[in-house]
Amino acid sequence: MQRTTMRRDIRTLKPEDLSQLVSDLGQPAFRAKQIGEWLFQKNVRSFDEMTNLPKALREQLAERYSFSAPTETARQVSRDGSRKYLLTFSDGTAVETVGMPRRNKLAVCISTQAGCAMGCAFCATGMSGLMRSLSAREMVDQVLHVADDFNERVTSVVFMGQGEPFANFDATVEALRMLNDPDGLAIGARHLTVSTCGIIPSIRRFAELPEQFTLAVSLHSAVQETRNKLMPGVKKFTLLRLHETLQLYTEKTGRRPSYEFAMIDGVNDTRPEMEALVDFCAGTLCHVNLIQLNDIPSSPLKPSPQEKVERLQHLLEMHGVETTIRNSRGQDIDAACGQLKQRFAVKKAGE
Ligand code: SF4
Incomplete structure (x- = not known):
């Protein structure tokens, strides 16, 4: 019986693994x-493209390793x-990623999980449950895909797509470090933002990281009963404990978390x-982002009128809390916050 050997994706290797x-190989x-430059800066898809490596080395690498970049199975343009983009990994799992260009800048919103277990009432992703968590490389691949498609340098990344990043903490931190790596995409730590719905032990761990990554917390209500209904997945982390933890976070890091508040x-x-x-918020270091809830047709929750925002x-x-009213981008393609959900309605790539 013929045996096939599974070759590991070379793009999952870390710099220290490449050195080893x-x-x-002598x-x-x-x-x-x-090799690291070809993989992480030039984002090549084959060993043959690594033209400054001797042919014999390229062949040795190809015998041991594979490439398994995601493929774009659908896209919509706002x-x-x-x-x-709907990006599909080699095991068939698909996630959504959004690229948002603005005045010489390119921001990318990536998914950290396929689906999500948190079940937030206003979120299209939460309605379909969790399929699996993504690896760090799968998160970075989303960024590389957008960079390639726009043919632009990515200037910031928000971990705000499908999934709860802090339910996939280690892979999320590994991805942050890969994106921040000066020999890789070299995106400044302050331009890398992780959004959590408030998993307290992970916020504490995040505060211990030496890098200046940015923290965003999906708050959506400061009334416990309302928040329990809107965000049942974090019911056990009460607002009181969340408030204390965020104070510890600001004391420890000196950094200002932002609070996302989708108005319903x-x-x-x-x-x-x-x-x-x-x-x-009053008297604490924070920045509030107010967003009019995006309309999900099947949801009974509707956006607040602009006047209330x-x-x-x-x-x-008036109470000294810095606040921005954010306009969601990509609303017409269901790419705005809370709208990321794989839909059959997405156009096939290239159509
Ligand atoms: S808002 Fe975020 S954490 Fe909540 S269900 Fe949606 S993807 Fe998950």
Whole structure:
């Protein structure tokens, strides 16, 4: 019976693994840097493209390793220039990624899991449950795909697509470091933002990292009962404990977390809700991003009127809380926050 050997994807190797590999192959140390540049800066898809390596070395690598970059199975382009991609990995798992160009900048929103187990009431992804967590390399691949497609340098990455990054903590941190690596994409740590719905032990671990990565917390209500309904996956991490943890985070890091607050008509835009948010934020280091909830046709939750969004901004600012009203990008292609969900409606790539 013929046996097939599974070759490991070379793109999963870390810089130290590459050093070990070239040493095992009896090659000089600088070859590791060359291979790393092809893999992480030039994003090549075959060993033949590594033209500064001797042919014999390329052949040795091809015998031992494979390439398994994701393939783009669908895409949509928004009127505002954002592009949403459905990227499929070699095991058939697909995730969504969004590229958002703006004035010489290119931001990418990546997924950290296929699906999500958190079940947030306002989120299209949460409705379909978790399929699996992604590896660090699969997260970085999403960024490389967008960079290639726009043929531009990616200037910032938000881990805000499908999934809860802190439910996949180690791979998320590994991906952050790969993106930040000066020999790789070299994206500044402050331009790498991880968004969590408030997993407290992971926020504590995040605070211990030496890099200046940015933290965003999906808050969506500062009233416990409302938040439990909107975000049942973090019910056990109470607002009181979350508040304490965020204070520890700011003391430890000196950095300002941002709070995401999607405004939902009649749910979290009432006067008591607004006052609770002011109490949660006033006197602390934070920045609040107010977003009008994106409309998911099948959801009973609807966006607050613009006038209420502005009222809440005014109230927060009166209490010294810096607040921005954010416009979601890519709403017409369901790429905006909370709308990422694999749909059959997406156009096939190239159509
Ligand atoms: S909002 Fe984020 S954490 Fe909540 S269900 Fe959606 S993807 Fe998961």
